[in-house]
Amino acid sequence: xxxxxxxxxxxxxxxxxxxxxxxxxxxxxxxxxxxxxxxxxxxxxxxxxxxxxxxxxxxxxxxxxxxxxxxxxxxxxxxxxxxxxxxxxxxxxxxxxxxxxxxxxxxxxxxxxxxxxxxxxxxxxxxxxxxxxxxxxxxxxxxxxxxxxxxxxxxxxxxxxxxxxxxxxxxxxxxxxxxxxxxxxxxxxxxxxxxxxxxxxxxxxxxxxxxxxxxxxxxxxxxxxxxxxxxxxxxxxxxxxxxxxxxxxxxxxxxxxxxxxxxxxxxxxxxxxxxxxxxxxxxxxxxxxxxxxxxxxxxxxxxxxxxxxxxxxxxxxxxxxxxxxxxxxxxxxxxxxxxxxxxxxxxxxxxxxxxxxxxxxxxxxxxxxxxxxxxxxxxxxxxxxxxxxxxxxxxxxxxxxxxxxxxxxxxxxxxxxxxxxxxxxxxxxxxxxxxxxxxxxxxxxxxxxxxxx
Amino acid sequence: xxxxxxxxxxxxxxxxxxxxxxxxxxxxxxxxxxxxxxxxxxxxxxxxxxxxxxxxxxxxxxxxxxxxxxxxxxxxxxxxxxxxxxxxxxxxxxxxxxxxxxxxxxxxxxxxxxxxxxxxxxxxxxxxxxxxxxxxxxxxxxxxxxxxxxxxxxxxxxxxxxxxxxxxxxxxxxxxxxxxxxxxxxxxxxxxxxxxxxxxxxxxxxxxxxxxxxxxxxxxxxxxxxxxxxxxxxxxxxxxxxxxxxxxxxxxxxxxxxxxxxxxxxxxxxxxxxxxxxxxxxxxxxxxxxxxxxxxxxxxxxxxxxxxxxxxxxxxxxxxxxxxxxxxxxxxxxxxxxxxxxxxxxxxxxxxxxxxxxxxxxxxxxxxxxxxxxxxxxxxxxxxxxxxxxxxxxxxxxxxxxxxxxxxxxxxxxxxxxxxxxxxxxxxxxxxxxxxxxxxxxxxxxxxxxxxx
Numbered sequence: 001x002x003x004x005x006x007x008x009x010x011x012x013x014x015x016x017x018x019x020x021x022x023x024x025x026x027x028x029x030x031x032x033x034x035x036x037x038x039x040x041x042x043x044x045x046x047x048x049x050x051x052x053x054x055x056x057x058x059x060x061x062x063x064x065x066x067x068x069x070x071x072x073x074x075x076x077x078x079x080x081x082x083x084x085x086x087x088x089x090x091x092x093x094x095x096x097x098x099x100x101x102x103x104x105x106x107x108x109x110x111x112x113x114x115x116x117x118x119x120x121x122x123x124x125x126x127x128x129x130x131x132x133x134x135x136x137x138x139x140x141x142x143x144x145x146x147x148x149x150x151x152x153x154x155x156x157x158x159x160x161x162x163x164x165x166x167x168x169x170x171x172x173x174x175x176x177x178x179x180x181x182x183x184x185x186x187x188x189x190x191x192x193x194x195x196x197x198x199x200x201x202x203x204x205x206x207x208x209x210x211x212x213x214x215x216x217x218x219x220x221x222x223x224x225x226x227x228x229x230x231x232x233x234x235x236x237x238x239x240x241x242x243x244x245x246x247x248x249x250x251x252x253x254x255x256x257x258x259x260x261x262x263x264x265x266x267x268x269x270x271x272x273x274x275x276x277x278x279x280x281x282x283x284x285x286x287x288x289x290x291x292x293x294x295x296x297x298x299x300x301x302x303x304x305x306x307x308x309x310x311x312x313x314x315x316x317x318x319x320x321x322x323x324x325x326x327x328x329x330x331x332x333x334x335x336x337x338x339x340x341x342x343x344x345x346x347x348x349x350x351x352x353x354x355x356x357x358x359x360x361x362x363x364x365x366x367x368x369x370x371x372x373x374x375x376x377x378x379x380x381x382x383x384x385x386x387x388x389x390x391x392x393x394x395x396x397x398x399x400x401x402x403x404x405x406x407x408x409x410x411x412x413x414x415x416x417x418x419x420x421x422x423x424x425x426x427x428x429x430x431x432x433x434x435x436x437x438x439x440x441x442x443x444x445x446x447x448x449x450x451x452x453x
Numbered sequence: 454x455x456x457x458x459x460x461x462x463x464x465x466x467x468x469x470x471x472x473x474x475x476x477x478x479x480x481x482x483x484x485x486x487x488x489x490x491x492x493x494x495x496x497x498x499x500x501x502x503x504x505x506x507x508x509x510x511x512x513x514x515x516x517x518x519x520x521x522x523x524x525x526x527x528x529x530x531x532x533x534x535x536x537x538x539x540x541x542x543x544x545x546x547x548x549x550x551x552x553x554x555x556x557x558x559x560x561x562x563x564x565x566x567x568x569x570x571x572x573x574x575x576x577x578x579x580x581x582x583x584x585x586x587x588x589x590x591x592x593x594x595x596x597x598x599x600x601x602x603x604x605x606x607x608x609x610x611x612x613x614x615x616x617x618x619x620x621x622x623x624x625x626x627x628x629x630x631x632x633x634x635x636x637x638x639x640x641x642x643x644x645x646x647x648x649x650x651x652x653x654x655x656x657x658x659x660x661x662x663x664x665x666x667x668x669x670x671x672x673x674x675x676x677x678x679x680x681x682x683x684x685x686x687x688x689x690x691x692x693x694x695x696x697x698x699x700x701x702x703x704x705x706x707x708x709x710x711x712x713x714x715x716x717x718x719x720x721x722x723x724x725x726x727x728x729x730x731x732x733x734x735x736x737x738x739x740x741x742x743x744x745x746x747x748x749x750x751x752x753x754x755x756x757x758x759x760x761x762x763x764x765x766x767x768x769x770x771x772x773x774x775x776x777x778x779x780x781x782x783x784x785x786x787x788x789x790x791x792x793x794x795x796x797x798x799x800x801x802x803x804x805x806x807x808x809x810x811x812x813x814x815x816x817x818x819x820x821x822x823x824x825x826x827x828x829x830x831x832x833x834x835x836x837x838x839x840x841x842x843x844x845x846x847x848x849x850x851x852x853x854x855x856x857x858x859x860x861x862x863x864x865x866x867x868x869x870x871x872x873x874x875x876x877x878x879x880x881x882x883x884x885x886x887x888x889x890x891x892x893x894x895x896x897x898x899x900x901x902x903x904x905x906x
Contacts, residue, residue, distance in 0.1 A: 050675035054668060058530035060513045077511040150693035155639075182647065186608075186654045187661045189642040192688035193680040194635065200678045201639045208640045208665065215507060216657075222503035225653045227646040235645040240603035241693065 004250035005231045009178035011254045012131040012164045017123040020130050024258045025440055028126050030410055031094055033436040034265060035087055035104040037417030041341065042089030043069045044421045047200035051085040051207055065113040066450045073450055076113035077211055083109035084210035085203040090341055091323050092417060094263045095272045098373050099140025099157065100148050100305065103263060106158035106209040107132040111165040115445045120169050122442035128168035130260055136161025137259040142231060142250045146243035149308055155190020155205030156241065162213025170221050182226020183216035185237050196312045198321035265399035268339040270323040273306040275397045276378025277326060278333050284382055284392025292334040292356065294384050300326055301365030301379035303372035319344050327357030341420055457703040458684045462631035464707045465584040465617045470576040473583050477711045478893055481579050483863050484547055486889040487718060488540055488557040490870030494794065495542030496522045497874045500653035504538040504660055518566040519903045526903055529566035530664055536562035537663035538656040543794055544776050545870060547716045548725045551826050552593025552610065553601050553758065556716060559611030559662040560585040564618040568898045573622050575895035581621035583713055589614025590712040595684060595703045599696035602761055608643020608658030609694065615666025623674045635679020636669035638690050649765045651774035718852035721792040723776040726759040728850045729831025730779060731786050737835055737845025745787040745809065747837050753779055754818035754832035756825035772797050780810030794873055
């Protein structure tokens, strides 16, 4: 514990495919497929198109790595930038509850881009991604709740996750990996301020984490040095960006606890903070056979983080912002029994959604807040038109490790996301599914959707 | 004052060449020439070569913008990355005392790269750079002293300075400029932790500020939105990265106070925090005709920021770290009457330097600390072998606005830096000097050193 940054670096540099339990390898494949769906679903979004246009002005016109947004090949840096920007748009990528961190969006895009550039195998890719998850999630846990009140952990911890994944592919030794972590930490960024304006920054945060992390790893390979204690040092990330940073979290059961397998799939197409309440509302409506018109109010009993992130969104103006509106999410559940992508596309300006939205309030709940972020308990109190007060509760939302998605469910989700707005064809999705289910035996990850000219 | 970020954005978007006082235009030319010297002097440094190698793997092999490190042309993004990495290496670029911010290293490289890409004139370039200075310096002042204790303001405020300079070249309107500021602020980064290890992060910080700022501006041109209150908002930079952020500083006398003309040239090749004491020691030695062997101790009376930044450097292991060693800097003054680049190259491992270094201590001084950062007072107390206690004092160090460099002095400094380790030839420096002194009348900034193929 004298030097947790170095312990993390040593673990990441030394991780071997054989060290990774089979269920973790399988879950990594699950998450990669899930992420491909998210990238494709986000690829037509306007901010992602803008990022693609920027890449078009700055990037090489050809290269080894696939840009799934522009359907072109370029250098790894810009492929990672654009794919990472796309991965988080539809809010359907994974989340680690304890770290409040979305690892997939910042780990898979840079790892895939570099794997394609260096001709890495499926096993090398899996090993690198697992290393990125294990480090990034622990960094998120280390930075703690005070960090997440102002900083978007996926942007900050994400930069280190990306650096480690790319660093493992580049076969950095432990010293180089520590340098990569140092460089990544000193360029880590992402603030929540954009939420108030429904601005596009979330896409910038994932793109930035992917590219800054990649840059840190490549520079380390060249001998470029970084701070040796960027996480726990007196002028490091913990000191500058957190009030409750806990270095013990950085090295928590490294090599025996696999945090990748603790991540949750997202079932609803909204901010994760809305999911427990959405599942609890769904449960109480199912249990009591309620219809939307039976309900006159819903109180959601939430943790403080939900209030911090969702509280400012009282009158959503964009589809993206509506995914951060607790009232809108619960309205879709009540009206359609599903808060999926198509539902959000139609929610804005829909009078029935807006009427239900205004019936929903959030209240801080001690039990829920104390359990968070380790457990995301959903609790709602529903008042009915005929005067009943009904409680709904879920202890583990759909998609969490104890209530996870099966491979057919993941395939189904990938197909829905991957074909959203015509991003890919059914045949392309079939091909992706087949390759990912055989990922650990793939000799190369080249030409997933874009063949070399 | 309801929306200072928007006021800043409106000012930057609306700034015209005709609005800028002639002396500020002249000082901008001075600073650009000074920066070209710094870029060339830094171009052979190992971390800069590493950055160039990274660009070589990720960047287009040709383009409109000059990379002075690899002596090649590429896209503006990578030209800015590599030139900005080079600009701050030798610690001879400018500084704004009040903001404790080095604007030149993060403003000129991205502005030049984009000016070359879009065919901007000298006047458009000057206008853009002035806008970048005025915004970046005020952001540094806004973030305050608590920010600088942990964050490298040149990396953080620098990202906004770069975004505004590029944004002005791209002719962003006020709304787009506010979006650019939002995107820049949410990717702004840079921590001091690296100093403890003499790591290469300072070069990464300037490169990162230049590229993240450029990306923010280009994205804004494409319609990509950013937080509207990234500076003063409840989850913005001030909230997350400072304890004493003062929004009034953001709009302090915009349009009448020209902070660019308040910046200082660096005369010594060391961290700016050492300069006042270096000048004070020089003064007391000159006044009393002291030789190095006459001195048995030097107490430097300094501000807290000097102790924070220089204090950890007790036994410098690299040339770069020695520039953050108060003792080493004062040893060079005592031994050579100059702390220039060549002096530092020879200082490491020199017994006479190390002996004098150990005679030097720092003490917090109330007068100096209270005046900082508006004024950088230098005060030393020298004890002599024959038992005298002598005081040295300077109220304005060499290079500060009230004690500035003349154009011949700037030419001389540029020639020394530009030819350092053979970076450029004397003829090339002559050509650069001639072009910069005619900057406001140049129709284009193309082919300063690297002609199109």
